[in-house]
Amino acid sequence: MIAGISLYEILTITSILFFVGVYGFITRKNLISVLISIELILNASVVNFVAINKYLYPNALQGVVFSIFIIAVAAAETVLAVSIIINLYRQISSVEVKDTEIMKY
Numbered sequence: 001m002i003a004g005i006s007l008y009e010i011l012t013i014t015s016i017l018f019f020v021g022v023y024g025f026i027t028r029k030n031l032i033s034v035l036i037s038i039e040l041i042l043n044a045s046v047v048n049f050v051a052i053n054k055y056l057y058p059n060a061l062q063g064v065v066f067s068i069f070i071i072a073v074a075a076a077e078t079v080l081a082v083s084i085i086i087n088l089y090r091q092i093s094s095v096e097v098k099d100t101e102i103m104k105y
Contacts, residue, residue: 010051018044031085031095035078042074 021040028034046067053063089095092102 007051007055011048014044014047014051017047029097031081031088031097031100034097035081035085038081039074039078042070042077046070 018041021037021044024037024040025034028037049063049067049070053060057063085095088100092099
């Protein structure tokens with residue numbers, strides 16, 4: 001246990017965080033909100049990696065290494081997604097998901 005917090009409590013919080021991200025990804029109509037929901041999903045997985053690593057193998061660093069890799073991939077994904085969203089906004093003056101369907105190629 002880490003300072004009175006059990007693994008089940010951490011997994012419960014990260015599960016809630018993950019499903020809030022999934023719900024936001026499915027229901028949001030704004031591309032920025034969808035991107036934030038994806039970040040919530042990735043952050044939930046990062047916390048899971050660190051917590052499970054700390055409880056099962058406290059002297060190993062595999063969970064931390066995977067977490068750093070996920071954070072790096074999330075940063076690259078965010079940069080790419082924001083650049084795509086900016087490009088879409090310049091072309092159609094909207095960041096709504098429904099407006100991207102009418103875009104001409």
